[in-house]
Amino acid sequence: MSARTRPASVGNTMALAVRDLRMRYGTKDVLSGVTFSAQRGEVLGLLGPNGAGKTTTIEILEGFRMPSAGEVSVLGVDPARGDEAWRSRIGVVLQSWRDHGRWRVRELLDYLARFYVPFSAPEAPRPWDVDELIEVIGLSELANAKLMTLSGGQRRRLDVAIGIVGRPEVVFLDEPTAGFDPHARREFHDLMHRLSDLENTTILITTHDLDEAEKVADRIIVLDEGRIVADGTVEQLARQFAAAAEVRWNSGGRRHVHAVSGCDPTGFVRDLLAKDEDVTELEVRRASLEDTYMALVQRAEAGPSRFAKQPDTEQQEGTEEASEAQG
Amino acid sequence: MTTSAFEARREAVLAGLSRGWIETRHMLTDTASVIWYFAVPVIFAIVLLVMRGETVPGTEFALGAMVLPSLVGMSIAFGGLMGPAGTIAVDREDGTLLRAKATPNGMVGYLVGKIVMFALTTLVSIVLLVIPALTIAGELQLGPRTWLLLALVFIVGMVSTVPISVALGSLVKSAAQTGLLFLASMLLIVPSGIFYPITAMPTWLQWVGQAFPFYWLGLGARSAMLPEAMAVVEIGGSWRTFEMFVVLGVWAVIGMALAPIVLRRMARRQSGSAVAAARERIMSKGY
Numbered sequence: 001m002s003a004r005t006r007p008a009s010v011g012n013t014m015a016l017a018v019r020d021l022r023m024r025y026g027t028k029d030v031l032s033g034v035t036f037s038a039q040r041g042e043v044l045g046l047l048g049p050n051g052a053g054k055t056t057t058i059e060i061l062e063g064f065r066m067p068s069a070g071e072v073s074v075l076g077v078d079p080a081r082g083d084e085a086w087r088s089r090i091g092v093v094l095q096s097w098r099d100h101g102r103w104r105v106r107e108l109l110d111y112l113a114r115f116y117v118p119f120s121a122p123e124a125p126r127p128w129d130v131d132e133l134i135e136v137i138g139l140s141e142l143a144n145a146k147l148m149t150l151s152g153g154q155r156r157r158l159d160v161a162i163g164i165v166g167r168p169e170v171v172f173l174d175e176p177t178a179g180f181d182p183h184a185r186r187e188f189h190d191l192m193h194r195l196s197d198l199e200n201t202t203i204l205i206t207t208h209d210l211d212e213a214e215k216v217a218d219r220i221i222v223l224d225e226g227r228i229v230a231d232g233t234v235e236q237l238a239r240q241f242a243a244a245a246e247v248r249w250n251s252g253g254r255r256h257v258h259a260v261s262g263c264d265p266t267g268f269v270r271d272l273l274a275k276d277e278d279v280t281e282l283e284v285r286r287a288s289l290e291d292t293y294m295a296l297v298q299r300a301e302a303g304p305s306r307f308a309k310q311p312d313t314e315q316q317e318g319t320e321e322a323s324e325a326q327g
Numbered sequence: 328m329t330t331s332a333f334e335a336r337r338e339a340v341l342a343g344l345s346r347g348w349i350e351t352r353h354m355l356t357d358t359a360s361v362i363w364y365f366a367v368p369v370i371f372a373i374v375l376l377v378m379r380g381e382t383v384p385g386t387e388f389a390l391g392a393m394v395l396p397s398l399v400g401m402s403i404a405f406g407g408l409m410g411p412a413g414t415i416a417v418d419r420e421d422g423t424l425l426r427a428k429a430t431p432n433g434m435v436g437y438l439v440g441k442i443v444m445f446a447l448t449t450l451v452s453i454v455l456l457v458i459p460a461l462t463i464a465g466e467l468q469l470g471p472r473t474w475l476l477l478a479l480v481f482i483v484g485m486v487s488t489v490p491i492s493v494a495l496g497s498l499v500k501s502a503a504q505t506g507l508l509f510l511a512s513m514l515l516i517v518p519s520g521i522f523y524p525i526t527a528m529p530t531w532l533q534w535v536g537q538a539f540p541f542y543w544l545g546l547g548a549r550s551a552m553l554p555e556a557m558a559v560v561e562i563g564g565s566w567r568t569f570e571m572f573v574v575l576g577v578w579a580v581i582g583m584a585l586a587p588i589v590l591r592r593m594a595r596r597q598s599g600s601a602v603a604a605a606r607e608r609i610m611s612k613g614y
Binding site: 113 | 330334335338342344345346349353357421422423425426428429430431432433434435436500550597598599600605606
């Protein structure tokens, strides 16, 4: 069994490494050549509009889906060949619905923690102490409550606890805060920070919310129609996306607006001020990362009916939307 | 498999045993489940009451005393066949199975837990059936041989039905479709010799009955609980204990060969988006 866990040829030092990942359902390419990697302890935000391929990507990394082509490595192992020892180092935060409704919080965590005991090592003690974990997620007072009596936010925090009870080295979260109120969302973000800072856990989180990606992730990857359109820190992306700038000024009693398509509006402004001495109320505005991302989302939503012809992919897209609507 | 992989499996089996016990406890403390478990023996007791005074055709033996062991056999078959199929379909849709898949050796724990839970709850329903019914059907032969043979029939019954049930539960597309399995089981009760002696049925129906575990589990329970002389009304005038173990053994082998393949194939398709799709479907359509 252990012979099957030989490291994949890519990314032995990386926590995650994906090269030229492709996924095809029928005739529709859901992922067409996705390449990225993450170092240990890095928090990666996978951002994109609905149907961009986020869920497919994360499910391939979790080992729940077989890619059509490409090299994938999670902790040096191809997820399709990952054995139980590999599985013990991976945490998957699932969105619970009504499973284990009669189980009590501590009962379920105790049960799941047992599976990780044989995989404990001196350098990586597993699992978490269950009571300590319950304390971390703030459910101490509900430790003996049945799961079906928990509120949505409480249950989602328990989902996170279940995902990390084995002290994983890599954690996957697919749209974890869909349906959260702002307060629950913030608590969740704090928990993520704690995990990456204190435990040096590598985290891959998918979201369609730029604000969330900015708050949680060290690095953001923007996926659109199965392709990576941007990859970098928030600052890098802001610079990369801020290609267009708008210059407004008053002159001769009239308001002027000029769009600068190049990267730097400085040259235009210098010329303007040199030529026209009446300029007042000069204003230079860069398109923000948000403007650019919103344009991307709008285009994805208004785009040609990409899903109409392929029922397979339609289902795929539908589920992402569903989890956002219901979560 | 390395030693540590073996240890991890063993720990998963132990966790599965505790899972089975926890789920049994949940089942027995849930009002709806308890009503279900008590209602069935009560209905059977009423059936036996109605049969009072009637005898097995051609003999002086009370029909009720003949039917009770058959009901025990049927309970084993039903517990083993219906329970797992129903839960696996539900567990697939609500994400229980996906959680098991995301845990190292989680599927081992899940399966062991299911087997323990269905063995325990079926045992409870049999005890609930036998104890009140004994007062109605008094002509039974009860001794150490009875209990030993009943225990054997119970174990063989579980081994021959649970794997098949797991396979069927993995094959159905949604939890709602398990109703069809229930319907099919009800139809198979007819030629099973449980409510009416199989020898009184047309020959072709006798063959249909003898192809399925219902008949053999009923026969096994009768051979354990009825006096030796009652064997004369059975096919071939014998309890056919050897044939019973052979037929049930064949079902066990078929089930055990099929179940892991079908279960693995079904589990491979499980993912967060598959569960989300099921949730969406149930929330919009209601099933």
